[in-house]
Amino acid sequence: MSNLFEGIKQKVAGKGISIVLPEGTDERILSAADRLAKENVLKPILIGEVANVKAKASDLGLALEGVEILDPSTYENMEELVASFVERRKGKATEEQARKALLDPNYFGTMLVYSNKANGLVSGATHSTADTVRPALQIIKTKQGVSKTSGVFIMVRDDEKYVFADCAINIAPNSQDLAEIAIESAKTAKLFDIDPKIAMLSFSTKGSAKSPETEKVAEAVKIAKELAPELTLDGEFQFDAAFVPSVAKSKAPESVIQGDANTFIFPSLEAGNIGYKIAQRLGNFEAIGPILQGLNMPVNDLSRGCNSEDVYKLSIITAAQAL
Ligand SMILES: CC(C)(COP(=O)(O)OP(=O)(O)OC[C@H]1O[C@@H](n2cnc3c(N)ncnc32)[C@H](O)[C@@H]1OP(=O)(O)O)[C@@H](O)C(=O)NCCC(=O)NCCS
Numbered sequence: 371m372s373n374l375f376e377g378i379k380q381k382v383a384g385k386g387i388s389i390v391l392p393e394g395t396d397e398r399i400l401s402a403a404d405r406l407a408k409e410n411v412l413k414p415i416l417i418g419e420v421a422n423v424k425a426k427a428s429d430l431g432l433a434l435e436g437v438e439i440l441d442p443s444t445y446e447n448m449e450e451l452v453a454s455f456v457e458r459r460k461g462k463a464t465e466e467q468a469r470k471a472l473l474d475p476n477y478f479g480t481m482l483v484y485s486n487k488a489n490g491l492v493s494g495a496t497h498s499t500a501d502t503v504r505p506a507l508q509i510i511k512t513k514q515g516v517s518k519t520s521g522v523f524i525m526v527r528d529d530e531k532y533v534f535a536d537c538a539i540n541i542a543p544n545s546q547d548l549a550e551i552a553i554e555s556a557k558t559a560k561l562f563d564i565d566p567k568i569a570m571l572s573f574s575t576k577g578s579a580k581s582p583e584t585e586k587v588a589e590a591v592k593i594a595k596e597l598a599p600e601l602t603l604d605g606e607f608q609f610d611a612a613f614v615p616s617v618a619k620s621k622a623p624e625s626v627i628q629g630d631a632n633t634f635i636f637p638s639l640e641a642g643n644i645g646y647k648i649a650q651r652l653g654n655f656e657a658i659g660p661i662l663q664g665l666n667m668p669v670n671d672l673s674r675g676c677n678s679e680d681v682y683k684l685s686i687i688t689a690a691q692a693l
């Protein structure tokens with residue numbers, strides 16, 4: 371990972387890309403922000419009461435030089451943000467509701483990104499995924515042609531790197547969703563110099579079992595092939611048929627994937643979230659993400675089990691998505 375990550379870091383360093391970190395008093399966030407600013411990789415913006423953030427930083431021996439701190443309750447352009455929020459939420463939020471929502475650091479930070487006052491946002495060290503991503507879904511929204519955002523992990527162990535999706539957002543994706551997730555995951559894979567070979571996962575390989583669940587994945591394969599015929603993609607596969615060449619030979623001898631898949635699309639959030647945590651905790655893979663894909667501007671969610679290194683890396687990846 372180190373070479374791969376260094377490459378991404380070099381792409382973003384010194385370009386003045388600003389990343390909002392709404393959890394401004396969390397130790398992991400403070401350490402990462404201080405390091406990012408010190409190394410001139412990007413411009414961190416912490417959200418919180420200025421005196422509190424500074425006191426916490428000083429307890430940790432951090433100077434926070436080059437780190438901006440914004441407090442929603444004293445933010446000078448709040449009226450502009452309120453008006454923009456009401457406009458964006460058209461009929462879904464009153465001015466009063468907007469004013470209240472914008473005191474929440476995640477909503478406030480997301481509006482800074484939406485208003486081009488920052489280039490991206492990383493949160494979730496102390497907030498749940500739902501609380502972290504909901505403002506982005508409501509305000510930043512998905513890119514044209516993408517109906518659902520989804521969350522990818524880059525799984526890294528020595529020279530091995532894989533893409534796992536969706537591990538974070540869509541609880542019960544349908545066939546169309548799975549096809550879109552696969553197409554977006556291929557783009558994310560390329561950001562990490564992975565040439566995507568995509569396996570649509572199931573508990574069945576090429577019709578070895580039949581149920582609504584397996585047919586949902588088989589249909590997703592069909593849709594994805596129609597939408598993006600240029601991709602190397604197939605399924606439905608059990609994980610061994612996608613990953614082990616000898617098993618592929620016996621279970622799916624005609625497939626374009628012969629045990630060499632590197633991008634795995636899980637059939638549900640249960641499978642994806644459990645799957646990545648097993649690889650991380652039992653397989654000693656580093657899990658980078660979840661990286662949200664398909665949004666108009668980059669917003670990423672940390673796992674609450676993250677450390678300062680994870681915050682540092684996800685901030686840099688978010689900056690790379692903003693390029
Ligand atoms: C992502 C999640 C929070 C959205 O749930 P929610 O806030 O109840 O969503 P709602 O259905 O109320 O939709 C809220 C808005 O987000 C949009 N939205 C919901 N899911 C979306 C998705 N996957 N992609 C894009 N937009 C989405 C809706 O269209 C809606 O927009 P609108 O208000 O402009 O109409 C929910 O799917 C969830 O909790 N997922 C699991 C997260 C999780 O716990 N993961 C495990 C740990 S990583």
Ligand SMILES: CC(=O)OP(=O)(O)O
Pocket residue numbers: 498499537538643659660672673674675
């Ligand atoms: C991605 C994920 O599972 O996040 P958390 O561990 O915070 O629930």
